[in-house]
Amino acid sequence: MLIALPGTYLGAATYLDLPHPELSAPLAALVYGAAIVGAAFVLSWAAEAAQVDISAGLALAVLALLAVLPEYAVDFVFSFQAGQLFAEAGACVPNPEGENPCTLALANMTGANRVLVGVGWPLVVLVAAIAVRRARRNDDEEAESLPGDRVQMPRSMSAEIVFLGLATLYSLHLPLRSSLTLVDAAVLVSIFVWYAVRLAAAPAEEPDLIGTSAWVGDLDRAPRRSVYIGMFVVAALVILACAEHFAESLVDTGSQLGIDQFLLVQWVAPVASEAPELIVACLYAARLHAADSLGTLLSSKVNQWTLLVGTIPVVFALSSGSLSGLPLDGQQRAELLLTAAQSLFAVSILITLALSARAAGVLFLLFAVQFLASVLLPPEIDRWVVLGLSGLYLLLALVQFVRHRHELLRTTRDGLRTPFAELTDDRAPSTP
Secondary structure (H helix, E strand, C coil): CHHHHHHHHHHHHHHHCCCCCCCCHHHHHHHHHHHHHHHHHHHHHHHHHHCCCCCHHHHHHHHHHHHCHHHHHHHHHHHHHHHHHHHHHCCCCCCCCCCCHHHHHHHHHHHHHHHHHHHHHHHHHHHHHHHHHHHHHCCCHHHHCCCCCEEECEHHHHHHHHHHHHHHHHHCCHHHCCEECHHHHHHHHHHHHHHHHHHHCCCCCCCCCCHHHHHHHCCCHHHHHHHHHHHHHHHHHHHHHHHHHHHHHHHHHHHHCCCCHHHHHHHHHHHHHCHHHHHHHHHHHHCCCHHHHHHHHHHHHHHHHHHHHHHHHHHHHHHHCCCCCEECCHHHHHHHHHHHHHHHHHHHHHCCCEEEHHHHHHHHHHHHHHHHHHHHCCHHHHHHHHHHHHHHHHHHHHHHHHHCHHHHHHHHHHHHCCCHHHCCCCECCCCC
């Protein structure tokens, strides 16, 4: 945690107007990034120790909510600025610096969502496969029972898949709208609350803890809860102190290299905002807890697609002093369509409660196409690529749902209704 101290102080000093050195953008990104890495380790230890008292699913959901705080911080800044400009001009227009916060808020959100699925999920499969093979070479008995070509999830994680599916189905109509409104906020936040209530009903199980998390988990009940709650709070404060500055430093570094601002906000800033959850996920996967690793990213996706998207119009309304929704232009609607289509395809893959290496490769390949198109092609051509990829995602999702229609019914029932007492750790059969 010592590596987090310099970045935490710099971030807090900036907010509180305390004395602090002025760092170049690349050096500032390094210092703030180190702090976020330290906070990610603390989050992973706290989430593991918390599983002594609460269900693993709820612990991962809390972890995901805290890990996604950088994304909230960045999007809320842009949403608040957009509301202020809307109040002054009566429309979402660029500010004197040529920036359009309305566009940037959604650019960051859609970019982060697609990075999480297109890079984060395949990364988990890769790290898990490497960890399993290394453990088998070291004659680790636990690794012998683990698949090396996929991440297999227990039935108890059906809730994450189903609630992500519900949020995704609702989001599919957003590209047809001219604004993101308070009605959307009410629906999406309600889905998140329903999701949290569902997870809270799961019983706690005896976790397999090592290292720092084992030390915390072995404490008596009262001090144990105080310690891991304190760890959650400290890590969250570090992330909040550093995330915005890390994102700004990355954007400034990119600007010095002459990179377009929209691309910086859509692809570079999410590197900062997604860093804690990706690091935590890799830590879990490296310790042969691949299901928890994917569960963390899945919970983060649910958080982003419900609570984050739902609160953006709330922040905009408060900032603008009106009940108006966040305006959506053609580019924003196209980005929302692609993000929702990718999300639906991701849900269709997980219906079998497994993410195979082949499916992970498809996710990464399609993400790479959209990323390269946005960077290398003119906006007019990139718009057609976005529409084409959206159609491909939707077609692949439909094929998956039809192909695994029996698993779809079972997973939906498990996610919404089946008592957690009946959701054992038996692995569902998967199709590679």
